[in-house]
Amino acid sequence: MKSSSPRHTSTRDYNHEIVSANTDVAYRTWMAKYPSALSSFERITNFAKGKRIALFLDYDGTLSPIVDNPDFAFMSIDMRAAVAKVAKYFPTAIISGRSHDKVYDFLGLTDLYYARSHGMDIMGPVRESSDDPPNCIRSTDKQGKGVKLFQIASEFLPMIDEVFNSLVNTTKEIK
Numbered sequence: 347m348k349s350s351s352p353r354h355t356s357t358r359d360y361n362h363e364i365v366s367a368n369t370d371v372a373y374r375t376w377m378a379k380y381p382s383a384l385s386s387f388e389r390i391t392n393f394a395k396g397k398r399i400a401l402f403l404d405y406d407g408t409l410s411p412i413v414d415n416p417d418f419a420f421m422s423i424d425m426r427a428a429v430a431k432v433a434k435y436f437p438t439a440i441i442s443g444r445s446h447d448k449v450y451d452f453l454g455l456t457d458l459y460y461a462r463s464h465g466m467d468i469m470g471p472v473r474e475s476s477d478d479p480p481n482c483i484r485s486t487d488k489q490g491k492g493v494k495l496f497q498i499a500s501e502f503l504p505m506i507d508e509v510f511n512s513l514v515n516t517t518k519e520i521k
């Protein structure tokens with residue numbers, strides 16, 4: 347007769363099961379703390395009543411599928427339409443570790459806030475009713491629309507360029 351729980355054929359199998367069980371517990375604990383928005387929609391809308399809502403969205407694996415080549419992590423037409431629609435109602439930000447051009451080119455949407463390079467490079471639309479906070483400069487995006495830029499590390503750019511050029515030169519010398 348088969349036992350209800352599988353036999354461990356080796357220590358490796360046993361350790362694997364312990365790791366799986368721990369991962370499962372960790373996942374369930376995490377999900378209990380941060381339930382899916384889709385299964386908590388009513389709770390969220392109730393909580394949001396009378397409050398100002400802003401939406402913060404990750405790109406890779408959230409708006410786009412995870413793919414082998416990061417240059418091909420395109421979002422679907424439906425997803426783009428959904429983001430454009432929600433941004434009409436709520437301030438919407440895309441938060442990404444990716445660099446400036448990558449995220450913006452993938453989305454192709456103005457009127458969003460983009461926090462790129464892990465927050466070192468933030469771009470947002472110009473809203474005439476609001477004052478410019480400190481460290482904000484005005485510029486235009488690729489589509490010629492006015493934007494506000496917050497690039498907190500910009501003062502370090504000359505130093506970063508210097509280090510980069512020095513590395514390039516050293517590499518050339520080694521070759």
Ligand SMILES: O=P(O)(O)OC[C@H]1O[C@H](O[C@H]2O[C@H](CO)[C@@H](O)[C@H](O)[C@H]2O)[C@H](O)[C@@H](O)[C@@H]1O
Nearest residue numbers: 405406411412413414415416419441442443444
């Ligand atoms: O900070 P995030 O916006 O979450 O960015 C994290 C990394 O995302 C990208 O890598 C991930 O997606 C790729 C495309 O699907 C996938 O190939 C890779 O395995 C994932 O880690 C991006 O390429 C990285 O630069 C980001 O740091």
